[in-house]
Amino acid sequence: MFYLISNNGLLFERVALPLYESDPHRGYKMKSNLNYAHTTNEFSVKYYTNVQGLRTDSSRKAISEDKPENTYRVLFLGPSFTFGWGNNYEDIYPTIISQNLRVPGKRIETFNLGTPSQSAAMQLCWLKEI
Numbered sequence: 001m002f003y004l005i006s007n008n009g010l011l012f013e014r015v016a017l018p019l020y021e022s023d024p025h026r027g028y029k030m031k032s033n034l035n036y037a038h039t040t041n042e043f044s045v046k047y048y049t050n051v052q053g054l055r056t057d058s059s060r061k062a063i064s065e066d067k068p069e070n071t072y073r074v075l076f077l078g079p080s081f082t083f084g085w086g087n088n089y090e091d092i093y094p095t096i097i098s099q100n101l102r103v104p105g106k107r108i109e110t111f112n113l114g115t116p117s118q119s120a121a122m123q124l125c126w127l128k129e130i
Helices: 003-009 011-015 093-098 121-130
Strands: 018-025 029-032 033-039 044-049 071-076 105-114
Touching: 044 071, 093 105
Parallel strands: 071 105
Antiparallel strands: 018 029, 033 044
């Protein structure tokens, strides 16, 4: 009862979130096409992912396999800090970097593969296989 009253919910409701799906290369990944409102007593945010399970803004734009000419691509790997746990998309460091990164004569595309509780090593396993 103490936990329920002090945290506005039960522990299993906080840890069993419908955010993940299995992945053969890294165990699990963020669900594809996610549109999830995550509210706790600490924060209230919206999480969006595209068809590839990468964190995006509400447009959920997919990554084309064909990289356009004159384009650099930057992929952010890491756990919840990179994913932006508890933060809206516009407030996370991959988004802030992508808004401010400029290379003369080049277009920059950034992608956030951050996955809560998953090491960059597991994400590199996925990257090696795709």
